[in-house]
Amino acid sequence: MKPAAFAYAKARSLDDAIRLLGEHKEAKLLAGGQSLIATLNMRLSSPSLLVDINGLAGLAGVRVSDGMVEIGAMTRHVALERSSDIAKHAPLIALAMPHIAHPAIRNRGTIGGSLAYADPAAELPACLVALDGEIDIVGPGGKRSVKAADFFKGLFETALGANDVLTAVRVPAATAQTRVGFSELARRQGDYAMVGLAAAAKATGKELADPRLVYFGVSATPVRARNAEAALASGSLDAAVKALDLDPGDDIQATAKVKKHLAGVLLRRIAAQLLGDT
Ligand SMILES: Cc1cc2nc3c(=O)[nH]c(=O)nc-3n(C[C@H](O)[C@H](O)[C@H](O)COP(=O)(O)OP(=O)(O)OC[C@H]3O[C@@H](n4cnc5c(N)ncnc54)[C@H](O)[C@@H]3O)c2cc1C
Numbered sequence: 001m002k003p004a005a006f007a008y009a010k011a012r013s014l015d016d017a018i019r020l021l022g023e024h025k026e027a028k029l030l031a032g033g034q035s036l037i038a039t040l041n042m043r044l045s046s047p048s049l050l051v052d053i054n055g056l057a058g059l060a061g062v063r064v065s066d067g068m069v070e071i072g073a074m075t076r077h078v079a080l081e082r083s084s085d086i087a088k089h090a091p092l093i094a095l096a097m098p099h100i101a102h103p104a105i106r107n108r109g110t111i112g113g114s115l116a117y118a119d120p121a122a123e124l125p126a127c128l129v130a131l132d133g134e135i136d137i138v139g140p141g142g143k144r145s146v147k148a149a150d151f152f153k154g155l156f157e158t159a160l161g162a163n164d165v166l167t168a169v170r171v172p173a174a175t176a177q178t179r180v181g182f183s184e185l186a187r188r189q190g191d192y193a194m195v196g197l198a199a200a201a202k203a204t205g206k207e208l209a210d211p212r213l214v215y216f217g218v219s220a221t222p223v224r225a226r227n228a229e230a231a232l233a234s235g236s237l238d239a240a241v242k243a244l245d246l247d248p249g250d251d252i253q254a255t256a257k258v259k260k261h262l263a264g265v266l267l268r269r270i271a272a273q274l275l276g277d278t
Helices: 014-023 036-041 077-082 084-089 091-099 103-108 111-117 123-130 226-233 237-242 256-274
Strands: 007-010 027-030 049-052 062-065 068-072 134-139 142-147 152-154 165-172 178-185 195-204 207-216
Touching: 014 027, 014 049, 014 134, 014 165, 062 084, 068 084, 077 091, 077 103, 077 111, 084 091, 091 123, 091 178, 091 195, 111 123, 111 165, 123 178, 123 195, 123 207, 178 256, 195 256, 207 226, 207 256, 226 237, 237 256
Parallel strands: 007 049, 027 049
Antiparallel strands: 062 068, 068 165, 134 142, 134 165, 178 195, 195 207
């Protein structure tokens, strides 16, 4: 199938992009195009205008300062995968990258596009919630920052308004106490996950504090397993698996029963990563 006809405009600046979005009711931003173009081709979406933000200076790149890692929205997946700053200061994101699609898609796809699209089985939204990250948004009313936990509102639904641009994300830089873990189960390497788990915690020796266990592929948004977090913090992995408070539905990937079982399998793998046993 071919997409419905649409107009194209290359934004000259961030303000220009916001103006174009405001002037055209059915306009959409074009980042890497790896999700958008597929939905256009399948006629799941038929915007009247694509506003291309690929040429905007300052929207891409990784900066580390004042204990934070800032990643521009137009930073491609491949750049994150190859960044020594990400490997050192945001190792959870580094662990997740090879699981996102395939190299050709990672060459074009962007972190901003992934977060704005908010697929419930995507890796980066869960990582951002696990890291307690923040998302910067610029729109007609100016700039605001939203906690990752408040950004994902529902199925493919975020805190972004129709005329907003996601400009950057920020996560705390890893310290010597930071422990992270990432694992997912997918039918084939590069497929969206049946179930995945992104986790972060603070550790002193064998003790884990403040674990954040964020599942994806089990709900409309990334979801924290808070009862399991509490059990893990008190030192019992078996109790944490038992306490897993997830309520997945059946989907095309797997039944709810299978997903629940896989969530426990992932928790055991992740606990080993967090405790440095792998
Ligand atoms: C075969 C295939 C397999 C894939 N597998 C995975 C996978 O396993 N895991 C995964 O996470 N992803 C997967 N993807 C998606 C891929 O990661 C995309 O790159 C990503 O979801 C969207 O990023 P993009 O830059 O291509 O955004 P685009 O496709 O350009 O845009 C996606 C949506 O976000 C909006 N948008 C983009 N940038 C911004 C911004 N800065 N501010 C506001 N709105 C914005 C667009 O208007 C559009 O609605 C897969 C894609 C394909 C085709």
